Amino acid sequence: MNFQNDLLKLINVSKSYVSETETVAPLKDINMDIYEGQFIAIVGRSGSGKTTLLNVMAGLDKPTSGEVLLHGTNIALMDENSLTEVRRNKIGFIFQSFGLLPLLSAFENVELPLRISGVGHSERSEKTNNALEMVGLLPRSNHRPYELSGGEQQRVSIARAIVGSPPLILADEPTGELDSNNAKSIFGLFKDMVVTQGMTIIAATHDSSLLSMADQVKEIRDGSLYAASTSELRYR
Ligand SMILES: Nc1ncnc2c1ncn2[C@@H]1O[C@H](COP(=O)(O)OP(=O)(O)OP(=O)(O)O)[C@@H](O)[C@H]1O
Numbered sequence: 001m002n003f004q005n006d007l008l009k010l011i012n013v014s015k016s017y018v019s020e021t022e023t024v025a026p027l028k029d030i031n032m033d034i035y036e037g038q039f040i041a042i043v044g045r046s047g048s049g050k051t052t053l054l055n056v057m058a059g060l061d062k063p064t065s066g067e068v069l070l071h072g073t074n075i076a077l078m079d080e081n082s083l084t085e086v087r088r089n090k091i092g093f094i095f096q097s098f099g100l101l102p103l104l105s106a107f108e109n110v111e112l113p114l115r116i117s118g119v120g121h122s123e124r125s126e127k128t129n130n131a132l133e134m135v136g137l138l139p140r141s142n143h144r145p146y147e148l149s150g151g152e153q154q155r156v157s158i159a160r161a162i163v164g165s166p167p168l169i170l171a172d173e174p175t176g177e178l179d180s181n182n183a184k185s186i187f188g189l190f191k192d193m194v195v196t197q198g199m200t201i202i203a204a205t206h207d208s209s210l211l212s213m214a215d216q217v218k219e220i221r222d223g224s225l226y227a228a229s230t231s232e233l234r235y236r
């Protein structure tokens, strides 16, 4: 089901990093129109700007110029407090490096966004258990990140991103640490959320099975975005 409602729009978004010795410009005048219920894969060589693009979309990083409209509001102009609020309600982010809190158990890590949003205890437990079950990690709920494998930590970070059912999930290499069976089941889960809940997922990935499930594949090359086909996998 695709209602084609505007969710995220990037208008002439550029990002450059300037240091004394060089300027790196991973994003040059990027334009994108993203609707509810889309599953978009972003590919590109290492260092091409995938993480930068996702960070800018999430308001974790400010563009050097351009607009990032989330439900029509330019988040590039927001202050940190408003941004935090937007991220809490509208965006689930799966970090390339997981970003789990080391002293919290898997359950507590997944539960945290709900706790911060003030969701009541019983609803919190139910949603947290559901999310952990969806990624197949319920039996490991009480373990802390250092007691979990890389793939298990990745699944905790996926559960944390989906627990509040945000309209937008931004995923940076969400299956980089997973074996092909686990990766397939995570992609199946993503596809399901897109189809049944109208969620939008934008995922940076090298994984060919994720690419084949995406509605669109975009490649970042030399700072620009190009439509790519799933057969053009030549990274890594
Ligand atoms: N904070 C920063 N300061 C300076 N340069 C940066 C910064 N963050 C990223 N870059 C540079 O911007 C470019 C894009 O980096 P980015 O992390 O977005 O690439 P990527 O496509 O995600 O790569 P990978 O596949 O290795 O994760 C790289 O050249 C990187 O060195």
Ligand SMILES: [Mg+2]
Binding pocket: 050, 051, 052, 096, 172
């Ligand atoms: Mg990256």
